[in-house]
Amino acid sequence: MKIAVGADHAGFRIKDELKKRLAALGHSVEDAGTDSEQSVDYPDFAERVGRAIAEGRADRGVLVCGTGIGMSIAANKIAGVRAAVVTDPLTAEMSRRHNDANVFCAGARVLAPEKIAELLDLWLKTPFEGGRHERRVEKIRRLE
Numbered sequence: 001m002k003i004a005v006g007a008d009h010a011g012f013r014i015k016d017e018l019k020k021r022l023a024a025l026g027h028s029v030e031d032a033g034t035d036s037e038q039s040v041d042y043p044d045f046a047e048r049v050g051r052a053i054a055e056g057r058a059d060r061g062v063l064v065c066g067t068g069i070g071m072s073i074a075a076n077k078i079a080g081v082r083a084a085v086v087t088d089p090l091t092a093e094m095s096r097r098h099n100d101a102n103v104f105c106a107g108a109r110v111l112a113p114e115k116i117a118e119l120l121d122l123w124l125k126t127p128f129e130g131g132r133h134e135r136r137v138e139k140i141r142r143l144e
């Protein structure tokens, strides 16, 4: 899968760990920054990852900030993005099965790095169920 990964200063460290993990799993990773722990504005990185999805350069996106919330709010402004804040195995699975989420958002100040990595693995391997959920996702598309 082609995966675009972005973070602000709060998520910078975990982004690098996730990148290595994704590459080791055979994914092609595009790094949208940031490149250090210097303070930056999370919407800039949400925009880069969201555009990579919208323009077809990435199949999925991963965004990490302090809570995951700012990244998800910003990324969801871009048509075609369905960003979900994932906090536990249930939200990882359901955001894929029911919402066909294409951007995984997590909070580096909420969850331990290993937990985020485990949830990302689960999220990536969980399929969209389709069926009645396809109709609902289509209704979301019509809001764009």
Ligand code: RB5
Pocket: 008, 010, 011, 042, 065, 066, 067, 068, 069, 070, 071
């Ligand atoms: C940065 O301090 C913080 O606001 C950001 O990482 C994120 O949590 C926003 O939602």
